[in-house]
Amino acid sequence: MSALNKVRCGALIMSVYLSFSANTFAADPAEGRILATQCKTCHGIDGIAKIPIAPNLAGESQIYLEKQLKAFRSGKRENEMMSVVTKNLTDQQISDLAAWYESISVTVSIPE
Helix, strand or coil: CCHHHHHHHHHHHHHHHHHHHHHHHCCCHHHHHHHHHHCHHHHCCCCCCCCCCCCCCCCCCHHHHHHHHHHHHHCCCCCHHHHHHHCCCCHHHHHHHHHHHHHCCCCCCCCC
């Protein structure tokens, strides 16, 4: 690869990284906490599932949560409840929700 192509490739990678990072930093966990009140019946406001079929969301990656919420919203992923809940969420609301659940700290204790 020529030096010029390496520079172009590096510039492309950096611009993708910066645009992704800007979107990630724009998320507001405090707003996400407010939005999470509609999620608390199944996932809990603390991200610990309240029903057996719902996954725990506390401490989960913001990137992963955004991807899954957008998949439910678009219909790529289907679930009777999640498809209804996500259909009217904006990208910003999804980012805020994901940031809220990611911000929750989870600790684990191993039994002795």
